[in-house]
Amino acid sequence: MRTKKISVVLALLILSGCTCNDNFSGYRYNPFQFNYSEYQLKAEVAQIPSPSLSEANGSPIEFYGLSTILPHQWKTLAESKTIGEDRVVFKSGGNIVMIFREKEKLLGCGYSEFKEGNKDFCSAFESTDDFYWKLYTLTPEQISKEKSGQKWIVHKKGHFFEDIERIKIYKGQGVTVYRSDFKPDSRLKTELIIFHKNLQPDYLIISTTINDEEVIRALIASSEKAQP
Secondary structure, three states: OHHHHHHHHHHHHHHHOOEOOOOOEOOOOOOOOOOOHHHHOOOEEEEOOOOOOOHHHEEEEEEOOEEEEEEHHHHHHHOOOEEOOOEEEEEEOOEEEEEEEEOOOHHHOOOHHHHHHOHHHHOOOOOHHHHHHHHHHOOHHHOOOOOHHHHHHHHOHHHHOOOEEEEEEEEEOOEEEEEEEEOOOOOOOEEEEEEEOOOOOOEEEEEEOOOOHHHHHHHHOOEEOOOO
């Protein structure tokens, strides 16, 4: 009897478009309202920046077969490398660069049970790189009405970008970097998601508390480690 009553109440709520929250009428039943500002974030696409430092005037770091050179003032940080099972961390005082190596799991769509229950979402992208490209470039106005899976990707902007102020994409030969800059009150300052041909099918997630554009550009410009 209780189950029947709940079903009737839910049906009435759906039909009436009830205000389940003050600002989101019927949000539980219609998630594609895109009311928050992060749904309008759209990334500019730029070229991967060229390395601007040499070992003579900077501090080299290496991680997962890639390398780059940080500005010399970050020498202590560059020398503080610690290695975990799936991460590399550089830490000096309150300054941190965390680098995680991630396996290709297709946002859960690599698992048959999840895929079966999320067919629209899982049909909307072919790889994690493809997912992030659409996440960073699609806005509600660009969603194809015939492709409901795109709605779910844009919907996830609300989760991925809730604390993000700006986003950008960098493209190079065999590498794509997705950049997210956090809002000023966040402890983290920037996150980079790097898809590099030498790491496939894995990819990297770099998070840092450092508010230094030279450091960020150096990390974006990371390239294959030169062989001796």
